[in-house]
Each structure stands twice: as structure tokens, then as C-alpha cells.
Amino acid sequence: MLYNRASINYVVEILFLRKAALRILSMPGAIAMLERMGFPRRKIERHRQLASQYGKMTDDEWLSRNTDGPDNPHSRVYDAAEAQALLSAFRIRNNEVHFFDYRHWGALGRLLPKCARRALGRRWGWHRIVHAEKI
Helix, strand or coil, X not given: CEEECCCHHHHHHHHHHHHHHHHHCCCCCHHHHHHHCCCCHHHHHHHHHHHHHHCCCXXXXXHHHCCCCCCXXXXXXXXXXXXXXXXXXXXXXXXXXXXXXXXXXXXXXXXXXXHHHHXXXXXHCCEEEEEEXXX
């Protein structure tokens, strides 16, 4: 499993929505508002601390801090061709995407029928699953 570059999670959430949320963290009441929206307070406070400590982050640094928590040292995203190149020592049998995390979308995500969630996952899912075999 690799993270998918062309996912809703990466393009919309990480590169756009979370960066917008970071910009408002210095405003009074922002952390409380984001917590009411369902974001974990500890993670929000840690993101604010890191932003004030390190300043502007590159997209790669931002990705790493927004995949498996703010202290995650390194993560990458891959499109189909990059995944194929990464695993070039293997015969790729299947390279597909899955998993739209509807929980990140609050009430809107909960209202989506399971079939819509699955369809979003198959098209713009966060997990790139590569089935390969040794050559």
C-alpha cells in the first residue's frame, strides 16, 4: 500500500483544506472551532506549534506532517506510473486505488451512501494498492 497522489485526501484535504486551517490557527478561538468540527485538539495544537517553530513548510514536509500525525518524519504519495517505477523489480499485476475516508467530511461524509463512498474510493482513494510478484 502506498499513498495515492491523485486522491481526494491529498489534493483537497492536505494541500488545500488543512493548509487553509493552518492559516487560521493563530486567530482567537480557532482551535476550539476546529475541535468542535471534529478535529483532535492535540494534533491541532501540535500543528500550530510546529508552524510557529519552523515557519512555512514545503509540500513534502506538509504531506509528511499530515498523513500519520504532525510528528511523522516522512511520507510520500505516488501516482500509477511512480508506483510502477518504484516497484520496477517486480511484475505489476494490479495497481488500483481504494478508500475514501468519509469521516474526514463530517455530516456530508456520513450522508453519502456506501456505494458512493466506494465509487469515490475506487476513483480518488487515498490507498494505492499494488499487487506484484517477484520476477
